[in-house]
Structures are given as C-alpha cells and as structure tokens.
Amino acid sequence: MIKEQKKQIRRKALARRNALTEPERERGKLLITERILGHQWYYLSDTILGFVSYGSEICTTEILESALQDGKNVYVPKVEDGKMEFYRMFSLSELKNGYKKIPEPAGDTDRYVFEPEHADKTLLLMSGSAFDPLGNRMGYGGGFYDRYLADKENLRLRSIGIGFRCQQVEQVPVEVTDVKPYQVILV
Ligand SMILES: Nc1nc2c(c(=O)[nH]1)N(C=O)[C@@H](CNc1ccc(C(=O)N[C@@H](CCC(=O)O)C(=O)O)cc1)CN2
Ligand SMILES: Nc1ncnc2c1ncn2[C@@H]1O[C@H](COP(=O)(O)OP(=O)(O)OP(=O)(O)O)[C@@H](O)[C@H]1O
Numbered sequence: 001m002i003k004e005q006k007k008q009i010r011r012k013a014l015a016r017r018n019a020l021t022e023p024e025r026e027r028g029k030l031l032i033t034e035r036i037l038g039h040q041w042y043y044l045s046d047t048i049l050g051f052v053s054y055g056s057e058i059c060t061t062e063i064l065e066s067a068l069q070d071g072k073n074v075y076v077p078k079v080e081d082g083k084m085e086f087y088r089m090f091s092l093s094e095l096k097n098g099y100k101k102i103p104e105p106a107g108d109t110d111r112y113v114f115e116p117e118h119a120d121k122t123l124l125l126m127s128g129s130a131f132d133p134l135g136n137r138m139g140y141g142g143g144f145y146d147r148y149l150a151d152k153e154n155l156r157l158r159s160i161g162i163g164f165r166c167q168q169v170e171q172v173p174v175e176v177t178d179v180k181p182y183q184v185i186l187v
Helices: 003-017 022-037 040-044 061-069 116-121 146-150
Strands: 047-049 071-080 082-089 121-124 159-163 182-186
Touching: 003 071, 022 121, 022 159, 022 182, 061 071, 116 121, 116 159
Parallel strands: 047 071, 047 121, 121 159, 159 182
Antiparallel strands: 071 082
C-alpha cells in the first residue's frame, strides 16, 4: 500500500537528514539562502510564504530575516483546527511554539488571503521529508500543503520545495491528492 511505502521512504530520508553534521547543516543553510535570495521569483515577489524550520529541517532563519529586511510581506504556517494557514510575521522573536512544537505566529496578525491575480508576486517555500528527481515531494504525512494548495493553482506555479541533497530518493510514491512544488532545490 502506498501509505506504508511512503512511511518507509520518509523514515529513511529523515534518518539521513537527522544524521547530518553541524558543518553540513551550516553549509546547507548558506547555500539555500543564496539560492533563494538570488532567485528570480524571490526578486519578483512582494510576498513570501515561508516556513519556520524545526528539527533537522534546512534552516530558513536567514531567508526569513532577509525577506523582512528586504521589505517583503512574510507569512509562515500556523496549524489551526487541523488546517494550515499562513499568518504574517514581523520578527522571529514573536513566534511561539505551536503545532508539534513548531514556532508559529500567535494568529493575531494578517492571515494570508489567496488572490489568483497576485500569485505571480508570491513565492511559496515548501519543506519536505523526501523528494525525487521528477520533483515529487513528500511531507510529514499531514497532507497540509496538499490540502492548502488543492484550490490554489496559481500559487503552485510559484512554489519551491527546499531541502538537503540527502533527502533525495529514487521515487516518491504519488497519490492523486499530492501537489508537487513547481521547482525543487536541494543543496
Ligand atoms: N517548519 C515546518 N512548519 C510546518 C510544516 C513543515 O513541514 N515544516 N508543515 C507542513 O506540513 C505543517 C506542520 N506539519 C507537520 C505534520 C506532521 C508532523 C509530524 O507528525 N511529525 C512527527 C515527526 C515526523 C517524522 O519523523 O515522521 C511527530 O511529531 O511525531 C509535523 C509537522 C505546518 N508547519
Ligand atoms: N486535497 C485533499 N483533500 C483531502 N485530504 C487530502 C488532500 N490532500 C491530501 N490529503 C490527505 O492527507 C493525508 C496525508 O497525505 P500525504 O502522506 O501525501 O502527506 P504529505 O505530502 O506528507 O503532507 P504535506 O502535504 O503536509 O507535506 C493523506 O491521508 C491524504 O489522503
């Protein structure tokens, strides 16, 4: 069954990510920051839908801080009522541990409202547990991005999955509800 396959692949990819050394993580952060800040979609966007890295995820702190510095509107995920929404953040220090102890906004700031006409000025960064060479992506099994993007085709066209090279697997089993990022950048 596809669920079981996904679980195994996820476990192995995350084990490799968990095993990265501090210098490897630091290198990953520098490279991904450079790739995103230099990206055409970053330049063209006034709005960044990022994520606040937790656990062994590739560190997004510098991307978020640079985006704030650059005057972008920065939003990050908050899980409420089993659903993921994006709330505006102004500084990393205002975030509080929420769903699965991931730092989240309090929910008293603007919630990102999707407008198809504005999607070409919005960049969505997606975390993931495993990616394959065709750009398919797996998350942690919550289906949060899949459900969030299900009715937001234009946003999908500006989405980038980011992670470490060790998260690449031969093949990610794909279900009909899976939404793949438009681009994947592994460093
Ligand atoms: N930084 C970050 N924030 C994010 C996401 C993400 O992928 N990364 N999400 C995007 O979806 C949402 C949170 N999704 C999650 C869904 C499931 C689990 C979870 O079950 N974690 C397991 C450990 C994972 C594993 O090792 O298999 C656990 O805590 O037991 C965690 C987060 C919203 N915020
Ligand atoms: N559009 C959708 N509507 C309803 N359920 C969905 C939808 N998309 C995904 N799901 C459900 O969410 C669950 C998790 O899916 P999956 O294992 O693909 O998550 P994932 O890719 O790891 O998660 P994420 O998208 O958060 O990174 C599955 O049971 C799937 O059926």
